[in-house]
Amino acid sequence: xxxxxxxxxxxxxxxxxxxxxxxxxxxxxxxxxxxxxxxxxxxxxxxxxxxxxxxxxxxxxxxxxxxxxxxxxxxxxxxxxxxxxxxxxxxxxxxxxxxxxxxxxxxxxxxxxxxxxxxxxxxxxxxxxxxxxxxxxxxxxxxxxxxxxxxxxxxxxxxxxx
Amino acid sequence: xxxxxxxxxxxxxxxxxxxxxxxxxxxxxxxxxxxxxxxxxxxxxxxxxxxxxxxxxxxxxxxxxxxxxxxxxxxxxxxxxxxxxxxxxxxxxxxxxxxxxxxxxxxxxxxxxxxxxxxxxxxxxxxxxxxxxxxxxxxxxxxxxxxxxxxxxxxxxxxxxx
DNA sequence: CTCGATGCAAAATTTTTGCAGTCCC
DNA sequence: GGGACTGCAAAAATTTTGCATCGAG
Numbered sequence: 001x002x003x004x005x006x007x008x009x010x011x012x013x014x015x016x017x018x019x020x021x022x023x024x025x026x027x028x029x030x031x032x033x034x035x036x037x038x039x040x041x042x043x044x045x046x047x048x049x050x051x052x053x054x055x056x057x058x059x060x061x062x063x064x065x066x067x068x069x070x071x072x073x074x075x076x077x078x079x080x081x082x083x084x085x086x087x088x089x090x091x092x093x094x095x096x097x098x099x100x101x102x103x104x105x106x107x108x109x110x111x112x113x114x115x116x117x118x119x120x121x122x123x124x125x126x127x128x129x130x131x132x133x134x135x136x137x138x139x140x141x142x143x144x145x146x147x148x149x150x151x152x153x154x155x156x157x158x159x160x161x162x
Numbered sequence: 163x164x165x166x167x168x169x170x171x172x173x174x175x176x177x178x179x180x181x182x183x184x185x186x187x188x189x190x191x192x193x194x195x196x197x198x199x200x201x202x203x204x205x206x207x208x209x210x211x212x213x214x215x216x217x218x219x220x221x222x223x224x225x226x227x228x229x230x231x232x233x234x235x236x237x238x239x240x241x242x243x244x245x246x247x248x249x250x251x252x253x254x255x256x257x258x259x260x261x262x263x264x265x266x267x268x269x270x271x272x273x274x275x276x277x278x279x280x281x282x283x284x285x286x287x288x289x290x291x292x293x294x295x296x297x298x299x300x301x302x303x304x305x306x307x308x309x310x311x312x313x314x315x316x317x318x319x320x321x322x323x324x
Numbered sequence: 325c326t327c328g329a330t331g332c333a334a335a336a337t338t339t340t341t342g343c344a345g346t347c348c349c
Numbered sequence: 350g351g352g353a354c355t356g357c358a359a360a361a362a363t364t365t366t367g368c369a370t371c372g373a374g
Contacts (some may be wrong), residue, residue: 137302
């Protein structure tokens with residue numbers, strides 16, 4: 001429950017180093033977007049991120065958020081979680097070590113992240129049979145709460161988009 | 163290489179029966195869209211489908227294609243293949259028996275369908291731990307041709323979107 | 325200073341929708 | 350003949366882009 005001190009945040013420094021290594025500039029807006037992403041409790045959309053980043057630095061624009069997302073993704077500090085909606089979700093890589101699968105509840109829209117370490121092996125096996133090299137992979141299960149009406153779900157996680 | 167006779171096509175009849183069972187009407191446009199989908203060699207987008215359907219019945223409109231797609235999906239005659247692009251892909255269920263994973267070549271953009279029968283089991287295992295019931299699942303591997311420049315791929319399958 | 329980064333607003337893309345006319349059953 | 354279906358064009362919704370200005374290094 002303690003508010004992390006940005007100046008002491010090693011991940012924050014990692015991002016700055018990444019920017020430097022790519023000759024990208026460390027701007028207030030980029031750092032606000034970074035802080036917003038790592039302040040998210042859960043998965044978030046570009047629009048969620050814009051709102052939260054603006055709460056930190058009101059000058060952040062939508063365009064800058066969209067321009068920052070590929071940078072954050074490339075740096076491996078956040079990951080894209082495409083669950084087949086019209087828009088994409090993202091999540092901060094806080095302490096992810098193994099491959100994650102997503103279980104998406106179609107009733108409450110909650111996205112659960114599940115460890116699926118065997119996937120690392122699976123993707124390589126399948127790709128190598130085709131002579132290809134794995135770049136990325138995703139495993140997603142859409143599921144519903146049995147006995148629940150659409151829209152109301154028993155999971156205490158009835159908080160879809162942050 | 164023989165042109166299938168629509169009147170003898172059992173899958174075509176299945177679609178008509180599906181429409182009847184749902185009290186939906188058998189219109190020229192819907193059948194043209196159906197024929198277009200089953201005439202596709204590979205994965206296709208809504209726009210691809212519109213083009214091909216219009217070649218059969220020039221009166222088919224984009225709106226009707228978009229309205230037909232959920233019907234074809236519900237009938238299980240085609241399936242949605244979301245590979246994380248801005249637009250969705252579809253594929254006719256010609257003779258699919260087991261769960262299919264997709265390997266997407268990031269160089270030639272070709273989508274390979276791979277049998278992954280164990281996924282049926284995997285999804286249920288993971289979902290049941292959360293007390294959920296599987297609705298759908300997808301497993302996708304993005305991979306690239308090693309040694310190829312982006313855009314040119316050695317796979318003879320250098321035909322991305324039909 | 326210089327050139328990358330930003331904000332704004334317009335544009336681009338894919339999909340959806342309202343409405344008046346059409347045609348299946 | 351009635352209501353479902355269709356085409357058209359406008360609308361939605363998300364993401365991208367052009368351009369003048371700003372600011373990090």
